[in-house]
Amino acid sequence: MKKRRYHGQSRKSRLLAVMLVMAMLLGMSTISVYAGELTGDISMEQVDVDVGEAGTQKDTTESTAQEKTDKVQEEMEPSGDDQPETEQTEESQTEDVTASPLMMNLQQSTVRKVVPEHHKYIQYNGNDSYTLTLDVKGAYASESIRPKVDVLLIIDKSGSMNEEIRNGYKRQSKMAVLKNVVSGTNGLTEAILGTRSTLDARMAVVSYSGNKSDGTYNDAWAEQVWTDSKATIDNSVKSISAYGGTNWEAGLRTGAELLGKCRSDAQKIVVFLSDGEPTFYYDSRGDTAGNGSSYDSDAYNHAQSQLRQITGLNAFYTIGFGSAWGSGNTRMSDLLKSSSASATKYYKAADSDQLADAFKEIAESIEYTCRDVTITDVLSDYVELPDNRMNYTVTATKGGVTTNITREGTVQVQYHADTKTVTAAFKSGFVLDKDTVYAVNFEVKPTQKAYDEYADQNGVYPHTGSAESDAPGNATSAEKNGFYSNVNEKVSLTYTYGTDGAAPDTDAYQEKPVVQVSDTQIAVTKRWENTNQNTTLPDQVVIRLYQDNEQTEYRTLTLNAENQWAGTFIHVAKGHTYRIAEDAVDGYESEITGDAEQGYVAINTRMPSLTVQKKVEGKLGDKTKQFEIKIRLADKNGNPVTGSYGGVEFDSHGEAVVSLCDGEQVCIEKLPVGTGYQVTEVLADREGYQTSYETCEGTLSADRTATVINRYMEEIPDSGIRDAGSFAVGGALVLLAGAGMLCIALIRRRRND
Known part of the structure; x- marks a missing residue:
């Protein structure tokens, strides 16, 4: 027996009699039913019957004979409302005509969520340029443990479900559309119970309508109890026929009974569908009450009361199907307020496409795929964006094929300069495709602080890159010294498993990539000029290096004969301008030629005398x-x-x-x-x-x-002959002597005369 109404014991007795007669008349194959508990005057004996609808035999190939027996035993066990003698008597003594809602306190199972795989790594591009990548891989809630999920589908089978709506290029009844969307290709049952599902899932189906002449607590049916068979659920949905009014309370009440037989460790999810407002409800005796043709506030209040009594649900979804749910009709969405489920959402489905979309999103939420992802990265003081502009790409990689999706609008990447924060927000509701790696890549470069600290520490880095922080083929970060690219505790992945209403989770990126910087060197050569081998040079000369416009030296360098009057400033920070000067050397003039890139020459020229x-x-x-x-x-x-x-x-x-x-x-x-x-x-x-x-x-x-x-000037001109003065005196004496002798001779001559 796959379909069961839950009502009083007298009704069960009558049903058993009908079943026995039909079994004898039709001679059908058997299902084991324990009948001893139905009435006090029926002995406990096993009766074999098989009941079908409209003479059609139900598909029983999914279970063994013993499974059938156990299933029907579960169905036939009296529920909380199968105590008519006591409850009805007590209720009949009061003026309150409200039926007591069936209380169902369920143990809410906790989803064992797996953190989506995510990594941060770095690629060195040369010339002190880097590309940082933060990625996330689409995943289900559990990769190693299949999530247990029990999904109850509560379907409105009132007569208005026979009304036609648009279905593509044709029109079909709402019931026909529902059956196709639930059981068709890529439908709800395929997503939850199909061969490609990653869930340990079961489903059950309840249908409800409303009819005052149909007995007590008899407006809802368990079309199918819990099963993991897609075919069984499909067949149960396909067998539903539309008639009667709309008793929301009945569907929720019978649903509560089935929820009582959920697996305690499974996620408990209810999908409640209706194409119209409630027109019926149960009175205190379990009889159907209400006007049956238009909205009845008592019927709505009863449905709310019943829903409030169902606790421990993980999710409760409502679907307003058809044209009745206009912009001003909020009762289906308001019904969510009565549910204590962790996640709730209302879907408006005016046609087959919207219904399919609603079931698709629900199925995705049940599978706990990762959605609503935001990646946040706060850059450290050691890296910055080139020109303070965000130069990025977004890629999606699956099966070894990488696609650039930067311009598809899937991810919005922004940079907040005041906080140095990069955010990559996937568009609202976007579900990460399983096993697809989404990567946000953006360029960074070292800051001036990184260059300065590296030089100040003489080429020693303060950090070490973590394992797996290199991009494929890169070898500059993992276990390498450098500067951290990010403020690690502020690099995070925020994501949501389930529906939009589910609480988001945040996990940090564990990798700590580092960047390295290069420094520069400035060579200085001393040249002495206007000296010779006898010149005594000073013992040493001090050369001072100045950075930018600073008046205090940045480095000093001593040159002497030992280093052949040449040296080099090492670990000089890039990003600055430099000049050199030397301490004055007594007796020498100094002239500096060259530059920081080619090297300087300090020329010392000895000052002449x-x-x-x-x-x-x-x-x-x-x-x-x-x-x-x-x-x-x-x-x-x-x-x-x-x-x-x-x-x-x-x-x-x-x-x-x-x-x-x-x-x-x-x-x-x-x-x-x-x-x-x-x-x-x-x-x-x-x-x-x-x-x-x-x-x-x-x-x-x-x-x-x-x-x-x-x-x-008064001296005889120099003849050029050595000792000329002595010869002149001698010559004069000879002349004088000759003149004297001439005078003596003249005197003697006169005497003789």
Whole structure:
């Protein structure tokens, strides 16, 4: 027996008699029924009968004979309302005509949800550029344990279900449409009980209508008790015929009885469908009451009261089927307020397509597929978006095939610069396809802070990348040192299993990718100029590196003979401008050439000296005479060189006067390279002296000696013969002697005359 009305014992007795007569007349195959508990005057004996509708034999191939016996035994057990003598007597003594709702306290099963597989990883693109990826894989609530689900379908079979509605390009009765959507290809039963279902599921079917002449508590039928057979459920739905009024209370009451036989550890889900408002209800005796043709507020209140007595449901869905449910009719949606189920939702289905959509969404919620996903990533202080702009792609990968879905609108990706937060929100209600990996990929780069800290710590990183934080083929993160890309506790996946009303869950991404940065080096070479092998160089020179416009040095470098006057600034942070300067070296001018990229050359040129000396020529020249000599100095730009150099003080005109005698000199040291000089004698060509100059004017790039010569002018010109003066004296004496002898000879001659 697959269909059973729940009503009083007298009704059961009459039904048993009919069954016995039909069995004897038709000679049908048997079903075991224990009849002893139906009335007190029937002995407990096993009677074999088989009952079908309209002479059609029911499909019993799904179960063994013993299963049939057990199932019918369960059906025939008296429920809470099968105590008419006591309950009806008590109720009849009051003025209240309301039937007591059937209380059914169920043990609500907890869904053993599996966290959707999700990963965060990184890909190095070169040139300090990276791509971060956060993905999530579509999944059901449990991958290792098939969720247990018991789904009760409560169907309105009132006469209005024979009315026609649109079904594609044709019109069909609402009942015919319902049967097709439930049992057809990709229908409700296929999703829940079909071969591709991932559920450990059972279904049961209750139908309800309303008829005042149909006995007590007799407006609803258990079309099919709990079974995991899709064919059995399909056949039970297909056998339903529409007639009568609409008694919501009856459907919920009979449904409560079947819910009492759910598996305690299964999810308990009810789908309640109606094409019209309630017109009937049960009075205190279980008889059908109400106007039967239009909305009856008592009928609605009874339905609410009955629903409130059913506790422990995991989900309760209502479907308003047909055109009766206009925008102003909210009774089906309001009915949800009376349910204590964890998840509730109302679906309006005006035609076959909307009904199919409603069942599809319900089936998806029952399968606990992952939906309403939001990925959140808060970037660390060490990474940022290039140009502070979100450059991203969204992909879906299944079976090794990757599809770019960036422009499909499936995922909205945003960046909030003030909090450095990236959010990727899947559109509302979007259900992740099972085994499809959805990935959000976006570019990041290291921040200046990362470069600076890395350089400041001399190339030492503070973090280590976690396992599996590398993209396929990448090898820069897992177990590698670097900077974390994210504030890990704020990187999360938020998702919902079940319907829109279900509570969302949030789980963190466990991977911690890192980024590395590169630094730079700045080479410095020292070059000495205007020196020779006799020049004594300083012990060392200090070179200072300055960053940007800072006045405090960023690094220092010492150059000396040991390092061959060359060195390199290492671990220099990128992203800045640099310049160098060196500490002053006494007696040298410094010039810096080059740049940070090609390297610097620090040129030290020894500052030249000017030596001014005096020379007096001629035997009669006065070697002790002091001659005043004027020295004039000017820099490269022609400006006077002032100050003291080598003990010589130069005035504001760049002039100094020194007094020198023969063989004396003065050395003017450490003059700027390129200094122009002029040396002149104050009183030149005076007192019998002729003044001449050797290298007494020019520009100093090296040491120079200027000589001022004074020659005494009254002396016989130099013949060029060595000791010419001695020969001249000798010649004069010979002439004098000759002249004397001539005079003596003349005197003697006169005497003789």
